[in-house]
């Protein structure tokens with residue numbers, strides 16, 4: 534008999550309160566956890582013996598040292614300054630302005646969310662679970678010494694650094710090989726925005742062969758974040774790095790597009806064969822999000838739930854992180870559904886929203902599913918064929934470099 538899959542869900546009342554301080558996602562964390570709790574997803578299912586064991590784990594806040602594992606010391610000092618907001622010159626230097634202003638509780642906030650993702654990553658790294666979930670994490674735009682795009686601390690990078698040091702998984706009995714000396718860690722980002730901060734952390738950083746980043750995102754002139762790296766790879770160029778990958782999609786990306794894109798992702802997973810996958814599940818590409826460029830839905834082949842389920846079906850241990858998501862109810866719907874899938878008891882899309890304090894917000898449908906939008910999918914068959922052809926070359930390059 535297969536041993537049960539162990540799922541750790543990182544949450545606490547304190548974390549939800551701290552995470553809810555973020556001005557761009559005010560109260561989002563509490564709202565999401567309230568829906569997940571109301572569905573009873575985290576309670577042990579009545580079937581016996583269980584195929585999945587779910588544990589809720591209270592996170593420890595990060596320390597100054599934890600943040601300094603990636604971020605510059607002076608930047609960490611500025612984030613943790615009390616009262617928040619160093620002098621105005623430092624604010625400018627560290628990007629603590631515009632969409633990333635200093636706010637009351639900033640220090641507590643960054644230590645809280647970094648600590649949550651680190652707690653989740655350590656559970657995986659130390660072999661205590663197979664899937665770890667931390668919806669409060671996923672702040673993929675923060676740089677070494679720069680806040681950006683509502684992200685102050687890059688918990689994704691901190692988690693990847695923990696997983697990079699984790700022991701590799703034993704070879705599968707179905708494909709025995711020489712045991713690895715070091716683990717391979719893949720970062721997959723499905724937020725509508727390019728995961729620039731994470732890519733920058735590992736691009737050419739001597740992590741060759743150990744960390745691979747792949748961001749699937751929207752790009753268009755003027756669309757955040759501005760980056761010269763958010764384009765399709767050019768395998769023939771001298772600067773080509775098969776370990777730092779970008780897969781841009783056009784407007785209106787729907788489940789039909791993601792069903793095709795999955796084949797490309799699967800090719801990269803097969804070539805890299807990661808021990809650990811960190812999946813940043815930003816849901817600002819869902820239909821109805823104010824970002825308004827994609828038209829992704831939850832259900833059906835190629836839907837968000839299907840896509841994440843496919844990642845969970847890989848042989849890697851998986852860390853699920855949050856990210857963007859600016860329609861409160863749809864973010865809660867999506868992450869509740871993904872949690873139910875990870876916990877082995879997928880909710881049906883027409884499941885009624887249970888009575889709980891957030892209930893009235895789910896009008897008019899009062900069900901789990903996210904209504905479909907009507908943005909036209911501009912990702913043509915021709916474009917997706919080009920994407921797949923390029924990533925076939927990327928996969929070949931990976932296999933050559935890893936051999």
Ligand SMILES: [Zn+2]
Nearest residue numbers: 724726817857
């Ligand atoms: Zn985003």
